[in-house]
Amino acid sequence: MFAFIARQPILDKSKSVFAYELLFRDGKAGAYPEHNEEKAKYISEHFHPxxxxxxxxxxxxFITFSSDTLISRFPTTLNPESVVVELADPTENTSGLFEACQHIKQLGFKLAIDDPMMVGATHDIFPLIDIxxxxxxxxxxxxxxxxxxxYHDANVQLVAEQVDTQDNFSTCVDLGFDFFQGYFFSQPEARILRQLPASKMNIVDLMGESSNNNFNIERISHIIERDATLSFLLLKFINNPTINKRYKITSLKHALNYMGEVEIKKFIALLSLTNLGDDKPLEIIHMSLVRAKFFDLLAERRGIKNNPPISFLVGLFSLLEGLLDQSMTDILKQLPLSDEVNDALLGKNLELNSYMTLVRAFESALWMNVIKQAKVLNIDQKQLHMLYNQAIVWGNGxxxxxxxxYPRATA
Structure with a gap:
């Protein structure tokens, strides 16, 4: 049961997600929290953990555990096939830690340590370590x-942490790292002023329609119908159980009747983003999805109008620089988005600037920033966690x- 968490992706050499590291607000230095029975019940009742x-x-x-938890309170409900146990302090000479790690290995878990100075081979526990x-x-x-x-001779896999640029990623690949943690994948590879290819013009047209006050169903239908991939994906999105559990949608007009104008605008924006960045890691699209839903939920909570769904669009398009390897200013010159969306993407909207600060705080587990923005937006910080959790579930769906x-990203 996890109510107050952040997650950070760990990618492989092809920039596909291998794992997520989970950072817990209630645990020391992001480690697995030890809720007492009363607090666990409260979270369960109030925050849809x-x-x-x-x-x-x-x-x-990847979940970090303190030595005490590993020795005497390790949760038996975790699945060794889907969880890597990370030691909070492998150098700690706590009685029973080595034996506890042996037991956890016997249960089938992989063990990982943080070793910034690469001295792990001198630790007594090193022979048990997998990552x-x-x-x-x-x-x-x-x-x-x-x-x-x-490390390679010992069949230990290596994760490079704090990889925040494409150059660092390339260097770490060359050095022999297996996995990479950091937001390098959302950064531009090179800021080049270039025109979007003609093959993307259908997509550009859809992006414009998503932020338009005037909704022209015939024009949107025409754009989508002349591209078989767009037609297929739109129906696949709308019939996803996360979005629609009740009715089988068979056409855009059917979807409009069922979902309404605002939801269709969101989905044509989502559709356009997916196809605009189809040579980039899927995780950058996934981050965009979570941001879009989170911004949308925040705007709803704040009582802000949503037609066109400005907050959703700003969250969805907030990582365009990484998708298109251009500055946001240059990108927006080529896209027919509304002035309101453009201004927000350029940081000229105070309300949406707060949303941006907040989502970055969640992505990086900067809990003090979450507390600060909760006050700015006048929303209880624990309610913000609940909204972010909803956005994660929606984005996963x-x-x-x-x-x-989606094709595999080019490395």
Missing amino acids: LGLDDISGEKTS VKVDVTKTRFETIEKHIPR VRSAISSH
């Missing part, structure tokens, strides 16, 4: 290059609808 499947989908979860995480901002690349062979269509 998530399970691991809700948070990480079908992906592995080592290295903060590349704290360790010189020369040191990493020197030590990596002995939509991702499942597009993942079979």
Whole structure:
């Protein structure tokens, strides 16, 4: 049961998500929290706590545990096939820690440690370790290059942490890391002023319609019907159980009658974004989905009008720089979005600036920033967690609808 969490993706060399690291607000330094029975019941009753499947989908979860938890209170409900146990402090000489790790390994769990200085081979516990995480901002690349062979010789997989640029990602691949944690995948590879290809003009037209006050169903139908992929994906999105559990939708006009104008605008925006960034990692689309839903829920909670769904669109398009490898200013010159959406994407809307600060706080587990923005927006911080959880579940559902269509990213 996890109500107050952040998750950070860990990607493989092809930039596909291998796992999510879960960071817990109620645990020391993000470790697994130990709720007493009364608090657990309160969370369950008030905040619709998530399970691991809700948070990480079908992906592995990295969870940090304190030595005390590993020795005497390790949760028996966790699945060793989907959870990697990360040690909070592998150098701690706590009596019974080595034996506890042996037992956890016997249960089938993989063990991971944070080892920023790459001295793990000197730890007594090293022979039990499957994965080592290295903060590349704290360790010189020369040191990493020197030590990596002995980790590979020991069949230990390596995760590079704090990989925040495409150049750092390329360097870490060359050094021999297996996995990569950081938001490099959402950063532009190179800021190049270039025109969007003609093949994307259908997509650009849809993006414009999504932010238009005037809704022209005939024009939208025409755009979608002349592209078989768009038609297929729209119906697949709308018939996803996360979105629609009751009726089989067979056409755009049918969808409009069932869902209404605002929801259709959201989905044509989602459709356009998915196809605009089809050579990028799926996780950047997934982050955009979560942001879009979170912004939408915040706007609803704040009583802000949503036709066109400005908040949703701003969240959805907030990572366009990483998708198109251009500055936001250059991108917006090529897209027929409304002035209101453009201004918000350029940081000129105070309300949506708060949303942006807040979602980045959740993504990075900056809990003090969450508290600050809760006051700015006059929303209880625990309610914000609930809204963010809803956005995660929604994003996971939509991702499942597009993942079979989506190509693997180019490395």
